[in-house]
Structure formats: C-alpha cells, structure tokens
Amino acid sequence: MARYFRLLLVRLRVSVQLGSQYRSDFLVGGVMALFWLSWNLVPMWVVWQKRPMIAGWSFPEALLVAAWFTLMRGVLEGAVQPSLVAVVEHIRQGTLDFVLLKPADAQFLVSTAKFESWRAADAIGALVIGGYALHRVAHPPAASAIAVALLLTLAGAAVLYAVAIVVVAAAFWVVRLDNLIYLFNSIFDAARWPLTVFRGFWRILFTFIIPLGLITTYPAMALLNKLDWPTALRALGGAMLFVALARVAWTRALKHYTSASS
Amino acid sequence: MNLISVEHLTKEYRVHERPPGLMASLHSVFHRKYKIARAVDDLSFSIRSGERVGFLGPNGAGKTTTLKVLSGLLHPTAGTVRVSGFDPRRREHDFLQRITLVMGQKQQLLWDLPPADTFTMNRAIYDIPKQEFDETLSELSSLLELGKLVERPTRQLSLGERMKCELVAALLHRPKVLFLDEPTIGLDVSMQAELRTFLKKYNERFEATILLTSHYMDDVTALCPRVIVIDRGHLTYDGDLTQLVHKVRxxxxxxxxxxxxxxxxxxxxxxxxxxxxxxxxxxxxxxxxxxxDPPLEEVMRDLFAERGDRVTNS
CATH class of the missing domain: 3.10.20 (Ubiquitin-like (UB roll))
Structure with missing residues (x-):
C-alpha cells in the first residue's frame, strides 16, 4: 500500500513537471478552466431567473450541485481522462507491453499515467461556487452532513473512475475511442442539473445506469440535509459495485490482450 | 540447472482475413473470415543460468512471439514455459522483478522529460532502495558513459543515446534474465559495438542470462557462443555458433x-x-x-535459402 502511495506521488510529480514543460499550455489551460466554469453557470442563472424553485431546488441549492459538477469535471478531465487517452495510445502503439512487464498492478499503473495539474483550477472554482451557495442558503451544514457529503464525493469519483476503466477495457477491442469519450463527456454535462429536474427514462438512466445523480446531486443533498440515510448507503453500495464491475471488465480485457496481441 | 525451459511451445493467432476491393471489404464487415496463424510450432529448448544465446530466424519466424511468451506478455496456445522457476503467464511479482524485455523498436522513456525522471519512476515501481538505486545507476552510467545525458529531455537525444538510456531504464532493478529484441536496431556501427560490450559486461557482472534477437549478425557473433535458429515457428538449429557455421558453410x-x-x-x-x-x-x-570463416550473414542466407524464403537477417 505504502509503495503504491509513493508511486502515486512520483506519478503526480512527473505530471506536474510535464505540465510545466509547456508553460503557456499551463496558463492557457488554467484560464480556459475559469472560462468554462463561468460559462457553465449561465444557463442555470437564466432558468432560475424565471422561477424561484425548480423541481424543489432554489437557485443557491442548485449552485451547490453546480459546484460538485465543477469539481467532478475537474476530476474527470484532470485525473481520469488523460490517463485513459494515454492507455488507448499505448494499446495502439504496442507500448502497453512495458506496463504489463512491471511488477505492479497494471490497472493502477494505467490509471495513474497522466494528470493535468492545471485542472486544480476547477477545484478552486468549485470551492468558490460552493462557498457562495452555502452562504446564500443561510443555514450552515452540520459536521455529520459534511462528512456524508465528503464520503459521497469519494464514491462519486470512484464511479467516474470505474466508468473510465470500462471504457479503457473496451479499447482493447475497439481501438478508436475518441467518439466514446466525446459521448461520455456530453452525457456528463447533464450532471450540472439536480437529478430531480429529470423525469422518466432520463431519471432512471442518471440514477442507476450512468449514476450522475450520485456524482453531483447526492453530495449536495447531503450538505443540505435533504438526503436520507438509506439513499446514502445505497449510493455507497452502488459505487462499490461499479468499481468491482470495472475490475472484472479490466481483468477480462487484459486476458484478451495477452492472448490476442502480437 | 536450466533457467529457461520451453517445451512443445505452440502459439496461434486468430487473424481476420481481409480481402482486397471495396465490395469484399464491405462484405467482410458482416461475414468475417478468420484463419489461424501459427507463429510458433512445437518449439522446445532450454537455457542454463548465465548463458548468452542468440535467437535467429527470418522475419516472421516467431522470435518476438517467443520472447513475449517468455516474458509473460502472451499466453501459449499449447506447451509449457518456465523461466527462473516461474510460469510467466501468471505475471507474478517476483518473476517480473527478475526479468526485463528490451524492444529496440519501442520505448518506455517519457518523451518530454529527461531519462532521469523515467529512472525515478521505475525506482518507485520496482521499489528499489535508494542506495541500491544510486549504485546501480552510477555503475550502468559509467559502463555506458552516459554523463550528463540523463538530464536532457528524451526528445533531444539521438537514437543511440536514447537506446543507452532505454537499457538503463530496463536494467535498474538488476534483472537476472534479459530478453532483448533487436536492441541495436538502427544504430551506427560504433554504437552497436558499444552496446555489445556493455551487454557482455552486464552478463559477467550480474551473472545474467541473455536471450537476444538481432538483425545484425555482428551482435550475435560478438555476444552469443550459442544460437537457436527458428524458421516458421520450428526449431532448425540449436547449438554452438561455430559449429553452425561449419555445418552450413x-x-x-x-x-x-x-x-x-x-x-x-x-x-x-x-x-x-x-x-x-x-x-x-x-x-x-x-x-x-x-x-x-564465411560471414554469418551468408551462413544464414544459405540456411534459409533452401526454404525459398527471403532472408532478412543480413
């Protein structure tokens, strides 16, 4: 365990070094992150201008969901996707062999290959939006609510990671993945809205199949004291199930690779 | 004692037959025809600890496939393989700590960062203690005369310099078994000679076992007292290099x-x-x-000429 933690630190350091190799990229990246952050809030602001409450959410409450959306998008595009893209490249060029030759868990190596460090701007943005939203909501959350929200945040990140691993597993069969990544990013965009905004098919899709609700709405609900315990526990269980499924998909993909590639 | 033993190894690939022409291509989207390609066919050999063995054969003979099976990257279709007491297919931690595979055509160095950063990363992956890492690095660096090279971004290095650093990255954990697939490809004559000298020294210093494929016969002549020749997945010769030369020419x-x-x-x-x-x-x-003696290139050409193959090991 300690070894993997050390390894993660080395990987992070290398990513920061890589990021700062191209200083202008680093700066432009940060500025772009701030731009997208504000741009993402515009539609919400427009909609809540018309009505004070939508599907049980006031504007400041919905802003809290947007804060989690910003944070999770930073996690997705800063910590999850860069590695994913790198693996696909590895598979295409055959350099995945070097990963498999290392005496460490291949899934770990593959998913820590690259981080976009300037995406930390998203986390700062999320803190600012979240802080403002909480200030407007007026009643400060209890310590237990904060703890549950943090736990659900970890669970949400784990689900994002699991989905990404399943996508990588698919890359062992389908080599062109750009479309799949684009599709997932477009779907993920829906996570900026509170889950209750959606009805019928979409609600089911975003609750169980691609659990965007778990990733952004549930932590915000926990903080607002709106989430009941059974739902929180089910969400945590669901996240673990996702991670387990991802592991199975990864193991199968690796087996396919080692028996099929040349 | 045998360090590497290969018994009746067979490796087959399922390949999609792609017919030429647009209509045929469209047709193949719905009705795929597969055929089984046998890359390695009933191959058996064994290698003792500390040996340096050249692995020869024309392109497509199954050399790389065999090396990949030996290093656990590919699973055999049939037969058994043991390396240092391990079944490579299981990719056990202790097995991977003991081996290395160098591929002349692929690189593991981080392109935008100096090789030193890849070394640090491998140190973390292989969990090498700091002191041992420093010792190995300085020893390998002096053997290869790396100097300040490791502090320049990889993309600014010449092919030969990069290959030297690739070797260091692959040997930092002091592997006992080296699988080298075309380690000198594309290098100029003096750099090839330098790498050969290095490999020989490494073999002597760490009592490592080396199995090497190369297109350059000088590599084999200089490094390997014993050669294993395969052709279309079959073993055609296994033994002393000089005897092979005398037998064929x-x-x-x-x-x-x-x-x-x-x-x-x-x-x-x-x-x-x-x-x-x-x-x-x-x-x-x-x-x-x-x-x-006639040059090994000519020996190889004669050896494979009877089969009507284009011999590329020249």
Missing amino acids: PHKRIVLRMHDGKQETHDVAPSDLKATITRLLSGDPISDLTVE
Whole structure:
C-alpha cells in the first residue's frame, strides 16, 4: 500500500513537471478552466431567473450541485481522462507491453499515467461556487452532513473512475475511442442539473445506469440535509459495485490482450 | 540447472482475413473470415543460468512471439514455459522483478522529460532502495558513459543515446534474465559495438542470462557462443555458433589483398587450404592474406535459402 502511495506521488510529480514543460499550455489551460466554469453557470442563472424553485431546488441549492459538477469535471478531465487517452495510445502503439512487464498492478499503473495539474483550477472554482451557495442558503451544514457529503464525493469519483476503466477495457477491442469519450463527456454535462429536474427514462438512466445523480446531486443533498440515510448507503453500495464491475471488465480485457496481441 | 525451459511451445493467432476491393471489404464487415496463424510450432529448448544465446530466424519466424511468451506478455496456445522457476503467464511479482524485455523498436522513456525522471519512476515501481538505486545507476552510467545525458529531455537525444538510456531504464532493478529484441536496431556501427560490450559486461557482472534477437549478425557473433535458429515457428538449429557455421558453410574463406589494392576471395574446403595458399603465394605479389570463416550473414542466407524464403537477417 505504502509503495503504491509513493508511486502515486512520483506519478503526480512527473505530471506536474510535464505540465510545466509547456508553460503557456499551463496558463492557457488554467484560464480556459475559469472560462468554462463561468460559462457553465449561465444557463442555470437564466432558468432560475424565471422561477424561484425548480423541481424543489432554489437557485443557491442548485449552485451547490453546480459546484460538485465543477469539481467532478475537474476530476474527470484532470485525473481520469488523460490517463485513459494515454492507455488507448499505448494499446495502439504496442507500448502497453512495458506496463504489463512491471511488477505492479497494471490497472493502477494505467490509471495513474497522466494528470493535468492545471485542472486544480476547477477545484478552486468549485470551492468558490460552493462557498457562495452555502452562504446564500443561510443555514450552515452540520459536521455529520459534511462528512456524508465528503464520503459521497469519494464514491462519486470512484464511479467516474470505474466508468473510465470500462471504457479503457473496451479499447482493447475497439481501438478508436475518441467518439466514446466525446459521448461520455456530453452525457456528463447533464450532471450540472439536480437529478430531480429529470423525469422518466432520463431519471432512471442518471440514477442507476450512468449514476450522475450520485456524482453531483447526492453530495449536495447531503450538505443540505435533504438526503436520507438509506439513499446514502445505497449510493455507497452502488459505487462499490461499479468499481468491482470495472475490475472484472479490466481483468477480462487484459486476458484478451495477452492472448490476442502480437 | 536450466533457467529457461520451453517445451512443445505452440502459439496461434486468430487473424481476420481481409480481402482486397471495396465490395469484399464491405462484405467482410458482416461475414468475417478468420484463419489461424501459427507463429510458433512445437518449439522446445532450454537455457542454463548465465548463458548468452542468440535467437535467429527470418522475419516472421516467431522470435518476438517467443520472447513475449517468455516474458509473460502472451499466453501459449499449447506447451509449457518456465523461466527462473516461474510460469510467466501468471505475471507474478517476483518473476517480473527478475526479468526485463528490451524492444529496440519501442520505448518506455517519457518523451518530454529527461531519462532521469523515467529512472525515478521505475525506482518507485520496482521499489528499489535508494542506495541500491544510486549504485546501480552510477555503475550502468559509467559502463555506458552516459554523463550528463540523463538530464536532457528524451526528445533531444539521438537514437543511440536514447537506446543507452532505454537499457538503463530496463536494467535498474538488476534483472537476472534479459530478453532483448533487436536492441541495436538502427544504430551506427560504433554504437552497436558499444552496446555489445556493455551487454557482455552486464552478463559477467550480474551473472545474467541473455536471450537476444538481432538483425545484425555482428551482435550475435560478438555476444552469443550459442544460437537457436527458428524458421516458421520450428526449431532448425540449436547449438554452438561455430559449429553452425561449419555445418552450413564448411569452406574456409581466403582473402587476398594485392599491392594495387585489389581484393580476391577464395572459398576452399579445409583439406585444400594448405595447397591453395601455397599456390596463391607463388603467384602475383600480395600485401595481405587472411583465412576466415564465411560471414554469418551468408551462413544464414544459405540456411534459409533452401526454404525459398527471403532472408532478412543480413
């Protein structure tokens, strides 16, 4: 365990070094992150201008969901996707062999290959939006609510990671993945809205199949004291199930690779 | 004791047959035809600890496939493989700590960062203690005369410099078994020689076992007392390099250099050697005369020519 933690630190350091190799990229990246952050809030602001409450959410409450959306998008595009893209490249060029030759868990190596460090701007943005939203909501959350929200945040990140691993597993069969990544990013965009905004098919899709609700709405609900315990526990269980499924998909993909590639 | 043992190894791939032409291509989207390609066919050999063995054969003979099976990247279709007491297929931690695979055509160095950063990363992956890491790195660096090279971004290094650093990255954990797939490909003659000297030193210093494929016969001649020749997945020769040469090309080669710079070569049977040299010496005045074995390239060409193959090991 300690070894993997050390390894993660080395990987992070290398990513920061890589990021700062191209200083202008680093700066432009940060500025772009701030731009997208504000741009993402515009539609919400427009909609809540018309009505004070939508599907049980006031504007400041919905802003809290947007804060989690910003944070999770930073996690997705800063910590999850860069590695994913790198693996696909590895598979295409055959350099995945070097990963498999290392005496460490291949899934770990593959998913820590690259981080976009300037995406930390998203986390700062999320803190600012979240802080403002909480200030407007007026009643400060209890310590237990904060703890549950943090736990659900970890669970949400784990689900994002699991989905990404399943996508990588698919890359062992389908080599062109750009479309799949684009599709997932477009779907993920829906996570900026509170889950209750959606009805019928979409609600089911975003609750169980691609659990965007778990990733952004549930932590915000926990903080607002709106989430009941059974739902929180089910969400945590669901996240673990996702991670387990991802592991199975990864193991199968690796087996396919080692028996099929040349 | 055998460090590597391969028994009746067979490796098959399922390949999609892609017919030429647009209509045929569209048709193949719905009705795929697969055929089984056998890359390695009932191959058996064993290698003792500390040996340096050359693995020869034309392109597509199954050399790389065998190396990948030995290093656990591919699973055998049939047969058994043991390396250092392990089943490579299981990719156990202790097994991976003991081996390395260097592929001349692929690189593990981080392109935008200096090689030193890849070394640090491998140190973390292999969990090498700091002191041991420093010792190994300085020893490998001095053997390869790396100097300040490791502090420059990889993308600014020449091919030869990069290959040296690739070797260091692959050897930092002091592996006992080295699988080298074309480690000198694309390098100039002096760099090739440098790497050969290094590999020999590493073999002696760490008592490592080396299995090497190369397109450059000089690599094999200089490094490997023993060769294993495979062709279309079959074993065609396993044994002493000099004996292989004598078996395929029993003739000795006499090279004569005249005063005017001209050169003549005569291939003669060993029994006729003395008579031929006497005859040649009694002719025109010469400046030099050498007797040598025919170059390994020609031996290989002869060995595979009977099969009607294009021999690429030259």
